[in-house]
Amino acid sequence: MNSMNRRIVLASRPGARASIDNFRMESVAIPAAGAGQVLVRHHFLSLDPYMRGRMSTAKSYAPPQPLDEVMIGGTVGEVVASGHPDYAVGDHVAGYGGWQEYALVEGAGLAMLQKVDTRHVPLSAYLGAVGMPGITAWYGLSMICEAKPGETVVVSAAAGAVGSVVGQLAKARGCRAVGIAGGPEKCDYVVNELGFDACVDYKAVSDESALAEAIAKVTPKGIDAYFENVGGPVFDAVLGQMNAFGRVAVCGMIAGYEGTPVPLKNPMVILRSRLKVQGFIVFENPQIVPWAQAELASAVASGRLKYRETIADGLENAPTAFLGLLYGKNLGKQLVRLL
């Protein structure tokens, strides 16, 4: 075992666009696990769009990531030393260890360190389909979209970690599932591998009215529920096709995370179609985690819930992979493999 822990800290806050210069790699001694402490060696680091918000000081639902501290982030790994009776060396765990190779977890941090069962579900899936993205999909679809059999559900960023689960869960609930994604490769994946009924390639249309038309074509009965991950013109185009009493779960607006304005051109449709448009953060709904995760784990174990991972190798590649994620370069869950 190497004696050093490499880690990435936030070196500076982004201007208009985040860049690799906002990050700095450091190397420190691996800490020892004292009484009540658990040392985890990370196998995978999760990269997620929400991290972009934490990098800046703009008002958000969470305090900003402090400068010169390890970037926050979900991680899965293995206990390599334990001074805590509940954790043994060799246990597989999921937690929020951040952008580093090892994490010493103690006190309140232990509440977020979950022992996971990897007999039927791969460890990395606890960062994706069975982890926070999957639970986010489950929550938004079940509790806000209130998807019912026979309804049409649309999800943007459909090839991503969250969107791919939204559509598959919608299908499992008897809905028509339509994705929106950028590029033929993603759309092919969404339809032919994940089993969505259709997918609209927003990059293949010339303008917003062509986008609206393309969406209308694959939603002949209109749209009853929309799971929003991107914002901007896609949001407008979908809203215009929604049926009366439609529900919109606003999970993300990645198109605006780098400061691009993402106005809604025609909020009048909220009134006209009596829509419910609701933002949510999955962390704030811990009560649903056990049953959501049970459903997701069982679906992954049985092969009913499919997913893909885009993997960057080595902590040093995390910043570049993260910046790529903000511009849709990943397919499925973006991970960094640390071991």
Added chain:
Amino acid sequence: MNSMNRRIVLASRPGARASIDNFRMESVAIPAAGAGQVLVRHHFLSLDPYMRGRMSTAKSYAPPQPLDEVMIGGTVGEVVASGHPDYAVGDHVAGYGGWQEYALVEGAGLAMLQKVDTRHVPLSAYLGAVGMPGITAWYGLSMICEAKPGETVVVSAAAGAVGSVVGQLAKARGCRAVGIAGGPEKCDYVVNELGFDACVDYKAVSDESALAEAIAKVTPKGIDAYFENVGGPVFDAVLGQMNAFGRVAVCGMIAGYEGTPVPLKNPMVILRSRLKVQGFIVFENPQIVPWAQAELASAVASGRLKYRETIADGLENAPTAFLGLLYGKNLGKQLVRLL
């Protein structure tokens, strides 16, 4: 009794802006009331912003008003002839008789013809605080804003028929009530007569950031619920001040009814503050009418719920009064007195 019934029909659909040329006055014989029919002489006609939507063929929640037919509209009046056992000459009734002096009501129309008690509540109030506008206020505030004691509730078009009831009900429920209205006269009315805690005059500020600042100044604990009647820059300014888990009842966007775009510049706040933004139409929630109306009637009868009326005299003045309503020329409920 005059033998002719004057009525106003929709003569043409508006271009960019509605004008008096879109209306045509006609005079026809007053019909006789046969078996199962009730003839009502209208005392007051209600003018409401929703009528603007019905004048055009743009997709809406309701079919457009047909050309050459009597403009739809709420009315109150007195039964002057009856061939129906449930209605007697002299009964006061509220209904949807449209822009005309007399209406012959029969069949399905009778379901919307409500006998009203004018012993403690003036007849015209059944078109305002105790009628559709009051019930709209009650529904949005109770069922969508979910206003709780100690919370801050903001309402736009606060001096209007709906907004004035929203703020007074909010006060009655132990909330801080803040209005937004155009001009010092309306703001004075809202605070000093209706008892709101504060009112922001949106016409007195120079730009959107000054508007946001003015709103922030009178909502020191942020905004928990917003009742939206206008849309446009006011909507953006309020949304930016909302507390986490705030609720927005979208009742109207009068700023956009004449075709002016009313984009939402920063829908990202829906996500950031985990807001619920929901459009509604009061007609679609008939189940709440009896208990909402009972509360409103009791509050008006006791003097706790105040209202004002802006009255145009004579059917011939209905078009001008209606166009004025679209641009905020009324204070309180806009009526046309027909008798």
